Amino acid sequence: MARFIKAESGPKESVIYIDDSGKRFQYSGGDRNWRNNNPGNLKPGDVSKRNGQIGSAGGFAVFPDAETGHVALLDSLKNAHGNKDLSQMIGVFAPKFENNTARYLRFLRKRSGVKDNKKIKDFTSSEFELLWQAIESMEGKRKPSIREIEDKKKITKVRKDKKGTITAYFVEGMGWLSKQRGIELARSDKIDAVISISSAGNPFLKTRPDTEVENNLDYLG
Secondary structure (H helix, E strand, O other): OOOEEEEEEOHHHOEEEEEOOOOEEEEEOOOHHHHOOOOOOOOOOHHHHHOOOOEEEOOEEEOOOHHHHHHHHHHHHHHHOOOOOHHHHHHHHOOOOOOOHHHHHHHHHHHHOOOOOOOHHHOOHHHHHHHHHHHHHHHOOOOOEEEEEOOOEOEEEEEEOOOOOEEEEEEOOOEEEEHHHHHHHHHOOOEOOEEEEOOOOOEEEEOOOOOOOOOOOHHHO
16 A cells, blocks of 8 residues: 655645655645644654654644554653643643643643643543543644645647647647647646747647747647
């Protein structure tokens, strides 16, 4: 089974994952902790690295799957914050400049049932489970949408009429396509080309990146 081995920030707060076969997937929408496979919204650091962090996005660590991110959260609570009580832990885990720390603390105390200064390492197994469940709930519940990113096909040849105007494009894996069909596919982002408009008001394709109006696919014909 393919496994994500790398991740990076994508457009509009999305996360791009790359698996060990080279396929790419985009996680969009939902809450950051779900997009990052990071239920506790851990920052990049020693705990994240030793638990399989594969990248970062939005200032938070990205893990290959939610279970790996969950294990990292448990590690953080037990080993990075074990000697702290809830008030001390939340001041570091969810600092005031990013969170409503007082509200977060009230939520954890209510959900875990621990309202005194008991250190996290002394929590009962039930209290500890209620604690991490509360943190994961507080950090976000909305799951992202996931889609595979298809590599855009390239135009490798063109056909021209007697006037030298391109009438068809040869696209990798698709064969010869009419000019109209090529433009339709470029418009839907399936062909690696840019749609431009001629001085006569007619659409045509050009390669990217390009700032010139001239059709630079001409050299293929």
